[in-house]
Amino acid sequence: MALNIKKAKRINELPPYLFAEIDRRKRAALTRGVDLIDLGVGDPDIPTPxxxxxxxxxxxxxxxxxxxxxxxxxxxxxxxxxxxxxxxxxxxxxxxxxxxxxxxxxxxxxxxxxxxxxxxxxxxxxxxxxxxxxxxxxxxxxxxxxxxxxxxxxxxxxxxxxxxxxxxxxxxxxxxxxxxxxxxxxxxxxxxxxxxxxxxxxxxxxxxxxxxxxxxxxxxxxxxxxxxxxxxxxxxxxxxxxxxxxxxxxxxxxxxxxxxxxxxxxxxxxxxxxxxxxxxxxxxxxxxxxDEVVEPSRKVYQERRDILVSGLRATGFECEKPRATFYVWVFVPKGLTSAELTTKLLDEAGVVTTPGNGFGEAGEGYVRFTLCVDKERLREVTDRIRQVRL
Ligand SMILES: Cc1ncc(COP(=O)(O)O)c(C=O)c1O
Structure with a gap:
């Protein structure tokens, strides 16, 4: 007979995983063969020096x-x-x-x-x-x-x-x-x-x-x-x-x-x-x-930051130009929630981002973009986002 396995309370009481829906949509899009640009994860694509x-x-x-x-x-x-x-x-x-x-x-x-x-x-x-x-x-x-x-x-x-x-x-x-x-x-x-x-x-x-x-x-x-x-x-x-x-x-x-x-x-x-x-x-x-090996990465991220921020602004999005990190914290246009914007970007542009409320309630109203793809792909992000109906 199968065991009656009960996870510890600390597992059962974990807050809901807010990225589950976006993960599901991402997998579905990949299965349909969509060429996704993943600006969701903060994981450098640049190899270790x-x-x-x-x-x-x-x-x-x-x-x-x-x-x-x-x-x-x-x-x-x-x-x-x-x-x-x-x-x-x-x-x-x-x-x-x-x-x-x-x-x-x-x-x-x-x-x-x-x-x-x-x-x-x-x-x-x-x-x-x-x-x-x-x-x-x-x-x-x-x-x-x-x-x-x-x-x-x-x-x-x-x-x-x-x-x-x-x-x-x-x-x-x-x-x-x-x-x-x-x-x-x-x-x-x-x-x-x-x-x-x-x-x-x-x-x-x-x-x-x-x-x-x-x-x-x-x-x-x-x-x-x-x-x-x-x-x-x-x-x-x-x-x-x-x-x-x-x-x-x-x-x-x-x-x-x-x-x-x-x-x-x-x-x-x-x-x-x-x-x-x-x-x-x-x-x-x-x-x-x-710095001998860090400076080249900084240069890459800085260039990417400039491309993404100017592209986002040109398509009507509001965001600060970050002075550090490889994230861009983008304001969600009026009338949409963080989750709705993330879904639209994924479904209509094939661009994966993270809804701000996934990082805590106070993140509602924002979406996080990462700079962990190369500059050609980041330019493509702008072109794709232009097509999204906001
Ligand atoms: C703010 C912050 N702290 C810590 C970490 C964990 O980094 P690691 O465990 O790779 O040192 C991350 C990873 O995304 C992070 O964003």
Whole structure:
């Protein structure tokens, strides 16, 4: 007899998956043979720089790399992360106590709640956002309090609008700049306000900095840790995924407050065995190469951004020109919802985008386009969108 299998409550209580309908339509269109242009996923189409791939090939055969890695990461990898932070942000880190490697930043983001959120505890999460922040809370029995990101506030959370009672109860705050999905950026004054808010209310600040290297027109986004007092309250999640076109390699890091780093490392040592050491060695190579291999990608994305933004504007869409990330956050014309526009773009133009409300209620009214296809295809997007009846 078949087992009566019941999934855990944490699975059954997951919020509805808002991309299910778009996924279904996408599959149906592919089955009909439609030539889809997929601007839905934030996954670089540009290959990992060859010097990094060559490094992996060179070190993959070393028997020492075939054994269990240490879950915190090779000391040499953590030292290289510290050197990179020093070079890039002028932030000094102790590689032993203030750096931990991650199997991609997603893993660390999800495990952060395991380490620090007890059932019933409150977590402040921006909305719209990368969903792992609030799913992490839910998986661990915590409660989320959403901070809407509004255009009039440049898509930064309004900390003054948080009721005192909520701030008093809150354990943790998630922020992410440059931001997915809005492509907004934050300046020093915002990070200073965040750090001050965290000190006043005894709140852990988790900053997801996955996109700091994807800045355009010479703009170099900052690290939370550059702000005075940030190290007492904050941890920053970073990743080689977007910076070096290494999403498939699964390598990232969390840095900052040593209690926060050690809590996360403690969870990890119980649930994973770290990153394949050869990948860590290739990661060391990537961080050492730095801008030499990042700058060509920035140029590509910047050119694509200019093509897509001017094309969208020419067809009557409203959007900001992003200063960073490979996303364009497009305003939905009056009379349509995010889901309706996404459906129209897919059905009438064969262009896949993501409805803003898929990233949280406050994302309604927007659609996210990515820049992860080549410029010829992006030009085609404009031509195709012109045909859509809005
Ligand atoms: C804001 C943000 N943070 C984190 C991640 C996860 O990146 P990874 O796990 O590849 O480091 C993503 C991926 O899309 C993201 O958009």
């Amino acid at each position: 060859s010097k990094i791939v060559e490094k992996l090939m060179e070190v993959a055969s070393k028997p020492i790399n075939h054994r269990y890695p240490n879950s915190a990461g090779l000391l040499e990898f953590r030292q290289t992360v510290a050197d990179w932070y020093q070079r890039r942000f002028g932030v000094k880190l102790d590689p032993i106590n203030e750096v931990v490697s991650l199997i991609g930043s997603k893993e660390g983001i999800a495990n952060m709640a395991v380490a620090f959120v007890d059932p019933g505890e409150l977590v402040l999460v921006a909305s719209p956002c990368y969903p792992v922040y609030h799913i992490g809370t839910l998986f661990n029995g915590g409660r989320n309090y959403f901070l809407p990101l509004k255009k009039e506030n440049h898509f930064l959370p309004d900390l003054d609008a948080i009721p005192v009672e909520v701030a008093r109860q809150a354990k943790m705050l998630w922020i992410n700049y440059p931001n997915n999905p809005t492509a907004a950026v934050a300046e020093e004054d915002f990070f200073i306000r965040v750090v001050d808010f965290a000190h006043r209310h005894n709140i852990i600040v988790c900053h997801d900095a996955a996109y700091t290297e994807m800045g355009f027109d010479g703009y170099r986004p900052m690290s939370l840790l550059q702000v005075e007092g940030a190290r007492e309250v904050g941890i920053e999640f970073h990743s080689l995924s977007k910076t070096f076109n290494m999403t498939g390699w699964r390598i990232g890091m969390a840095v900052g407050n040593k209690e926060l780093v050690s809590g996360l490392a403690q969870v990890k040592s119980n649930v994973d065995s770290g990153i394949f050491q050869a990948v860590q060695e290739a990661g060391i190579e990537a961080l050492r190469l730095g």
